[in-house]
Amino acid sequence: RRPNRTVRSSRNKHASFITLRINTTTHPCARLSTGPRQEHRTFYEFRTYSIRPDQNAAFLKLTNEKINLRTAHSELIGYWSVEYGGLNQVFHIWKYDSYAQRAGVRVALAQDPTWISEYISKALPMLTSQDNEVTYLVPWSRLQKPAQSGGVYELVSFQMRPGGPAVWGNAFQAAVTARDAPGYGKLLGAFHSEFGLQNRVHALWWYDSADQRAEMRHKAHTDARVVAAVRNSVSHLDSQRSQLMLPCPFSPMN
Structure with missing residues (x-):
């Protein structure tokens, strides 16, 4: 009796293994990271800026007054001041339809004298660090x-x-x-x-x-x-x- 039970158990395990291989082949588990990214090029850039503590208010005021110079080039999803979980930081999300579009925006900004003189030249000295991350929904x-x-x-x-x-x-x-x-x-x-x-x-x-x-x-x-x-x-x-x-x-x- 014991050998028969062992044989049945071994066969069941073997059958399960075969079924798993078939299912994995026909229904890929990596659905969250493959297809949708290839079909939809839209991505979201997360940017976090750390501000000098004595310049926090001045940076927010400047950005409030001049953000239109930046949004003229690409779409801003949201812009926040971090209250808890980070001091003297802002977090913002920008939307792009493709990497080519983002590259074009960066070139245009670098050649925009108003953006450089009225915002970037004043804002950068107020910052201690910048970080970015590309994400997909x-x-x-x-x-x-x-x-x-x-x-x-x-x-x-x-x-x-x-x-x-x-x-x-x-x-x-x-x-x-x-x-x-x-x-x-x-x-x-x-x-x-x-x-x-x-x-x-x-x-x-x-x-x-x-x-x-x-x-x-x-x-x-x-x-x-x-x-x-x-x-x-x-x-x-x-x-x-x-x-x-x-x-x-x-x-x-x-």
């Missing part, structure tokens, strides 16, 4: 507008373990949508990094206020569906960071 996410003007925004960045979306894509989606669907926050977009740190994803959220965000987070922690989804995604996570941001007056998302 993940296939199941669409860029949304906030429910109303004002409010606060939260950018949550997740550094996932190596392997790519084929390994952790489904778990990340489940964790984000488990919070979004019941209304524990308004998801404005989920992004996957292309240039910058690899295996990095971001979720941009909107709330009425910082206190409402705290309340929604508390409620989410008591929701068994959210807890289960987060617990599953944590096994793929190395680290995460959260920043609470306030929209600048000139931000399209405001």
Whole structure:
């Protein structure tokens, strides 16, 4: 009897292995990182500037007055001042239809004397560092507008373990949508990094206020569906960071 049971178990394992290979061949798991990026060229550039503490107010005032010189060249999605999770920083998102378009914008800006004399020459000495990252919206996410003007925004960045979306894509989606669907926050977009740190994803959220965000987070922690989804995604996570941001007056998302 024991040998027969062993044979049946071995056959079942072999059959499962064959089925797995067939399914993997006909239904690629890496759906989150391949097709949509090849079909849609639109990407979003995340830019973070760190400002000299004594120049923070002056930088924001200058940018408020001269941002039209920059938006004349390409589309600004949003511009925020970081309130928590980073001091004396601004974060902004720019949309491009292709890398060729972005290259053309950079050339045009370098040749724009008004932009250089009235903004760049004054703004750069106020900064201590600049950083950028190219991201794509993940296939199941669409860029949304906030429910109303004002409010606060939260950018949550997740550094996932190596392997790519084929390994952790489904778990990340489940964790984000488990919070979004019941209304524990308004998801404005989920992004996957292309240039910058690899295996990095971001979720941009909107709330009425910082206190409402705290309340929604508390409620989410008591929701068994959210807890289960987060617990599953944590096994793929190395680290995460959260920043609470306030929209600048000139931000399209405001």
